[in-house]
Amino acid sequence: MNLRKVLRIARWEVSKNAGQLDRRAIAVGLVVLLAVGALTPMVAQRGVTLDDGIYQVGVSPESPYYEPVAQDPTFAPVDPKGTLSTGEVGPNPKADVVVCTEEMVRCAPGEVVWDDTRKGKAALAEFRKTVKQYNDLLMSRESNQTAAFPVEVSLRYEEQTGLNPAGASGSSAARTTREGEERLGGGQSGGTGSPGATTAPGGSAGSGTGDGSSGSDGPMQAPSVGSGGGSLFGGNARGGTPSDIAPPFPFESLVLAFAFVLPMNFVIQAYASTILDERINERGELLLVSPVSRGDIIAGKTLPYLLGMTAIASITAVGIAILTPAAEGATAVASTAAASVSAVVPIALLFLASAFVGGMFARSFKELTFVTVTLSVFLTSYAFVPAIFTNVHPVAAISPLTLVVKALRGTAFSLGEYAFSTGPLYLSAGVLFALGAGVYREEDMFTQRPVPLKFLDALDSQISGRRSMVKLSALSIPFVFVGELLAVALLFALPVSLSMPVLLVAIALVEEVAKSVHVYAGFAHDRFERTLRSAATLGFLSGLGFFLGEKATAVAQLVGLPNLELGRAAFGTVTGLGVETSPLVLLGLLFAPLALHTVTTTITAAGATRDRNWYAGTLVVATLVHAAYNLTVVSYLG
Amino acid sequence: MGKRLTVAKRELASLRSEKTIVLAILIQLFVAAFSSFLAVGLVSLYDPGSVSNQFVVEFGVTGEAREDIVPVIEEQDGWRTLEYSDEDAAMRDFDRGAIHAVLKVDRTPDGRARVRAIAPDGNVRTTLVVTQIKGVLETFERAERQRLRHSLERQPVELPPDSSSSPYFGFTYTVLVPLLTFLPVFVSGSIAVDAIAEEYDRGTLELLRVTPLTGVDIVDGKMLAMGVLAPVQAGAWLALLSFNGTAIANPVEILLLVTGFSVGVVTMGATAALAFRERKQAQFLFSMGVLVVFSSTYLLPESPANAVAKLAIGSPTQLTHLSVGAYLVVSLAAFVGLRRFVAKRGLGS
Known part of the structure; x- marks a missing residue:
């Protein structure tokens, strides 16, 4: 591969795209981008409103339940009274949950009745949750905070060493010391700031088993699933009351996955178009007959997109790093961002590699759309789904986004963890580029063949003799690995007897x-x-x-x-x-x-x-x- | 009409011959299966009852005030207590996995109960145990508030009865159904871009032009083919879901809404392709445009996803019905506008 040639082709690729843009396209693009920028905070402010008004609750304004129902947008308040088949006044049959009033027959005033359907039960469960939250809100206005919040809690996570599967591996170095002392919220009580709201002293970490700090750097242990489940974007507002306990479940991963992975989907659209463009009306012929190698062409065409993706990811990473409390100061922000980008780049590479193969295989734009959408869905779920389980389950280690979550939390990740999460991605990307490069030749580029046959062609182009079998089998390992990990990710939630x-x-x-x-x-x-x-x-x-x-x-x-x-x-x-x-x-x-x-x-x-x-x-x-x-x-x- | 149908049929035939439309179906199956797996998995992490009824959480209780919390825990079937006078003994049992969590309860000078809870770290059960600890402590808090009710000016509202409802229920209607109804719409719009950009790019538009078809016929036919696909797929999903026991309350209205969106999004795609001709730009602007349109619908009093959820679960309001109509009208207006434009300007050279 010749660096000068690669750079020249990369420059052509950029200038060709820039040349195609007329003033109108740039204007429309700017307007759309501005709209995205303007809308994002507005939508974020409104929050997710998917479950607004899905349950209908009948409650009269006099009832103590009226306030909680009115405050929760999940409920649509309706008239509690309805006419029964007998002509008497009873609970409204259209409502899912009704708080009875005095006029109703066959149900005591203040009694809660519900539809005996799945929806009715779900509405009741939601109703119960809402009332709990309302009670906490009510109590926070009390002057006697000791009576209002009579229980204070601190939660600590500790490894159960006795539970480690014995004999699973030769090393017995158990990860005993990751005790995440979890302070639930700061010392100040939110709102009233009344006396007595201070929480338990923080430094109680030593009171545990005291099995010391041996083996925290045990040899090649399972990627740690971290400790504690505090929120990434700032702590809880109120002191340590029972309702503050949040199971370790980082919903932030969802935000991250979309912030990092969503732009990639747009970029591979353009990249796959570029590749397919070369193949339409034999446009790529000129480059093919020029004195540059296939590798140069492919690397040159890919480089601008990879750089673009890295740039977008860097901006995203810096933006997120500034927003999160883990990093303070410019160097901390920079190192957090660098760690995040290093974890995201392999995802970008795999996106590009599979889009390249898609562009080489597809027969038409329509087919390419199907292929790229499929790729987006699969790769996004591969990156995203395991990351949901960061801190919950070791399966999270599969996804590089887990590393991003860790970096943002301020936890370092080891080189071994990095290799485990990103190794399969690097390898797969490399093999995919090799496969696509195999059919980057005249007889395959400009012919129309179904995708499976193209795939066989691509494989065949890698065969040079019997010994190639050994090579190809060995090279398939990363895909096997990814495929198996995907299967594990899909199935681990089921009971073991079934999965x-x-x-x-x-x-x-x-x-x-x-x-x-x-x-x-x-x-x-x-x-x-x-x-x-x-x-x-x-x-x-x-x-x-x-x-x-x-x-x-x-x-x-x-x-x-x-x-x-x-x-x-x-x-x-x-x-x-x-x-x-x-x-x-x-x-x-x-x-x-x-x-x-x-x-x-x-x-x-x-x-x-x-x-x-x-x-x-x-x-x-x-x-x-x-x-x-x-x-x-x-x-x-x- | 016949001419348009011919164009539409030709488009669909090309999709069929490539067979990659199978991929689109595959994606949707994957999304549905994956989200179901995910939801079931998450639910099993949170709520043991939904997967196995037999799981009993054992709490080791220690500390001076442990006598206060034991009766609260023992009241529930799924919770059991083991009392320890010595904290170290409790920690040893916790360490070897004999108990799931340790609660150390004592009193602060002002009379509050102070609970130090220890949950297992990095283990499949962590979430489950933490959820149960939360449940125990909330019950304990309620009992304590009840004991101290005379010192309170306001009284907490009595909790409605507990119901054994699956948290998956709400998820199905608020996430899965909207996802499955809107995903085909986006894919259709994206293929509409391709169908038109391809004619420009390969230069085959000239061939179409020598046929007795007008520009409007060509665009109509292409949009018809793509616009029909989305409602058909959404309909199939709704049928499949109700076959699987998820009752869908207003299928016809949901399909109307999907048709409306399908017309609108396909019109957007066609407009982008007609305006920019080159696939890369058209696709990019189309996808960004869809992003903008869909996020701006979130600023409406009722977002389309929410409208589908309400319709499917059976709680539509007046506003829901009105917005279905509004989406249809806006989409049709955009469609008519595009046809006028094509009729006046033609497809260009």
């Missing part, structure tokens, strides 16, 4: 596809002889490559998710690490996966020699064999 078998089959399928699809591509392009013998050779080589690549995921075992039962199911079987047993069994465990992978891939390779249906059929068989093997290993290892 485990589904997960085992899903993982087996992902791995079998990854091992065999390039073998199929090779046969489909008549690269190899369609005999069983060559199928066996290719199957063996592909299985071997996958095995070798998989050993690299031992890193995931060490850094990754050993605490999580599902993580063990996903990755525990492949490494055989952390099992204390005789050397012979260990050796068996080391080579059993090799045998498994080569056997199952040979099965699918045999099917791939025939046609698509045979391939699909043998894929099912191989998946079942694989799942059965995994099940045996998981139950054997307990």
Whole structure:
């Protein structure tokens, strides 16, 4: 790759786009951007109004319940009285919840009645919550705050060392010291500022188990899920009363995900357009015949977009870092922002890489739209969903946004954690660019072929002989990793008895596809002889490559998710690490996966020699064999 | 009309032959499945009863004033207490996982109860246990307030009865249904941009122009094809949801609203494509424009997402019905405006 050429192409890309913009487009764009800027604070101020007025509550103005109902926009107040079928006055049948009045028959005044439907019950639950909040509000106006808030609370999080899954990994360094002393709110009581509202002394951290600060830097432990669940954007207003306790659930992740990931969706739209543009009416021909390499062209076309995304992310990061209390002072803001951007860049790269492949594969603009929307949805949920569980569950470590949340909280993250969260993304982005670059040539760019065939072409272009099977299998590992993590993220909420078998089959399928699809591509392009013998050779080589690549995921075992039962199911079987047993069994465990992978891939390779249906059929068989093997290993290892 | 239908059919046929429309369906399935999984997962973290009824939270209670809180906890089925006179013993039991949380209760000089709660860190149960601690302490607070009611000038309002309702109920109507009804609308608008920009970009507009079609026919046909897709998909979702036991109260009105938005958004897409011709610019301005339009609807007394939620759950007000009509009228006006413009100016060269 030649840096000067790359930069020149990047400059062309920018000037071409700038040249296409006429005054009108710039004007409209500015107006739209200004509107976005002006609307955001206004909408943010109004808040989320999704559940306004969804429940109808009948309550008369005299009732003590009238005030709470009137204050909560979730409720639409209606007339409590209605006519029963008997002609008498009773609770309004249209309302979900009714507070009875004196005129009504068959219900005592002040009694709360509700519709016996799911909606009625949901309305009642919401009603109860609202009354609780109203009571707290009422009490905060009391002069005797000791009687109004008779309970004060401080909550502390502490590791239960006895619960760590024994034998999951060789290292026994438990994370004992992450006791997050959580002060619920400041010392001042909100509102009245009355005496007696000061809360318990803060420094009670030492009163715990006192198991000292050993092992807080234990070797390669699971990415910590942090401690405490204070709000990112400032603390709670009132002192430590029971209603101030908030389960650790950072809704801020949602804000972050949208602040960082949303602009990426717009940028990849433009980027994918650029790529597809080259392919329409053979416009890319000129660049292709010029004395620059494919890599130069692709890097040059990608560079402006990557820089743009990084710039947007940096601005966002600095903006958020200034808004959050964790960073004070210019250097703190800068380091927080830098940490956030370093975590977001791999997401941007993966977005670009998949948009590049989308642009190379799509046949028309319409198809490209479907592809980019799909990419946006998948990648956004990959980044966003695990991050919801920051502080709650180790599964959060999958997403780089978790690192962003940590950086904004002022918690440092280790290099190991960074590698765990972003490694798969970097690798996937690299492989995707390589795949797309494989079809960046005349015979593929300017022809119309369905996406699956293009995909096979792209794979085929990476095959140069039998040994390529090893390489391709090994390179598929990051996708397998991402796919499996996605499956874990999807399934971990279900009860283990249900999610485990589904997960085992899903993982087996992902791995079998990854091992065999390039073998199929090779046969489909008549690269190899369609005999069983060559199928066996290719199957063996592909299985071997996958095995070798998989050993690299031992890193995931060490850094990754050993605490999580599902993580063990996903990755525990492949490494055989952390099992204390005789050397012979260990050796068996080391080579059993090799045998498994080569056997199952040979099965699918045999099917791939025939046609698509045979391939699909043998894929099912191989998946079942694989799942059965995994099940045996998981139950054997307990 | 026949000519327009031909154009529309051609557009739909090209979508069908590419088969990537399957992706659009896939996305929506993914969104629905994912949000359901997510909601069920979150609910199970918060509310043990919704997933398994058998989970009992055990509190280790210690401190001088522990006798005050024990009866409050014991009243509830899902809560159990173990009393410890020694805090270290409680912490040891907590550490080996025999109890889920430790509550140390004592009295401050002014008579308040001071509770120091210890919850497990970084564990799947953390959220659940913290939610339960909150429940216990709120009950305790109510009991204490009741005891001290003579020192209060205002009395707290009595709590309505508890109901065993799934928190997922509200989520379905306020998030899932609006998401599934509006997502197809955006995708349709985006493809409308493509359908027109493509003709300019590939130079195939010239071919269309030599046919007996007028500019209005071409634009109409393309918009018809894309505008129909969204309400059809939304309708399918509503049918699927009610089939799965989520009752949708006003399906016809929801579909009317979706049709209105579909017409409006597709008109926006077509306008952007006709004005800028080049896909990159048109798509960008279209998506930003949609963002602006949708966020500005939040400033209305009733946002479209909220209107769909109210209609689906069965609490529409007069305003809801009026706004459905208003959205339809505005969208149709925009559509008619665009047709006039095309009729006058043509499609350009």
